[in-house]
Amino acid sequence: MVCGTCGATIADKAIVCYRCGTATAIPTPPPKPVPPVTRPWLLIAILIVIAAVLGWLASAEPAGTVRQIIFALVGLVALLWGGHLAWHGRRAR
Numbered sequence: 001m002v003c004g005t006c007g008a009t010i011a012d013k014a015i016v017c018y019r020c021g022t023a024t025a026i027p028t029p030p031p032k033p034v035p036p037v038t039r040p041w042l043l044i045a046i047l048i049v050i051a052a053v054l055g056w057l058a059s060a061e062p063a064g065t066v067r068q069i070i071f072a073l074v075g076l077v078a079l080l081w082g083g084h085l086a087w088h089g090r091r092a093r
Contacts, residue, residue, distance in 0.1 A: 001014065002011035003017040003019065003022060006019050006020040008020070008033070028035040044082040044086055047079065047082035048080050048082060049079075054071040054075035055071070
């Protein structure tokens with residue numbers, strides 16, 4: 001093998017040129033770590049089930065009661081939180 005910098009003849013398995021010290025191979029950079037993909041699907045499924053149960057409980061109450069309004073708001077918050085997690089999980093890919 002011939003050194004590309006100084007033209008000296010060097011061994012084929014040499015790492016650097018013995019004359020000028022130039023590396024014989026271009027070093028490869030270490031691979032970038034791949035960030036883990038978060039998939040909150042189980043949490044989203046649980047939140048949807050919670051929202052469904054709260055909706056079912058709210059439907060058993062007379063219309064307009066405080067418990068029905070609270071169940072509906074908690075269910076809505078659970079669904080919005082699940083949608084937020086799903087959106088950010090999709091954008092992370």
